[in-house]
Amino acid sequence: MNTAAGTGVEVKPQNKSPRHRARELVMQGIYQWRVSGTDAADIQQHMEGEKNLGNYDKAMFSRLLRGVLAQHVTLEELLVAHLDRPLDDLSPVEYAVLLLAVYELSQQLDVPYKVVINEAV
Structure with a gap:
């Protein structure tokens, strides 16, 4: 049994799809x-x-x-209209997650919006 440190709670291994893992790495890249x-x-x-x-x-x-880095200015413009605070107030992690989601929603129309939202959440 694989347990979380000190909790005794069983932790199931996460089998991430190659696409999910790619999105995680893109968010890390945007952060960097x-x-x-x-x-x-x-x-x-x-x-x-x-x-x-x-x-x-x-x-x-x-x-x-x-795609995200090449179009970041346009993506930021789309994002700012829906934020409750200035773009600069977002943490780098929030920024990365939201920018990737906006890119996929606006440019990757073959990806269902429910998938994009689920991945971003």
């Missing part, structure tokens, strides 16, 4: 870009060099990361 200013090519190269990232959809990762 937001905090350090690293460009998409460097972020992608860094991720590809990592050995312990698990199974992820590399094509999807590249498409989403490059």
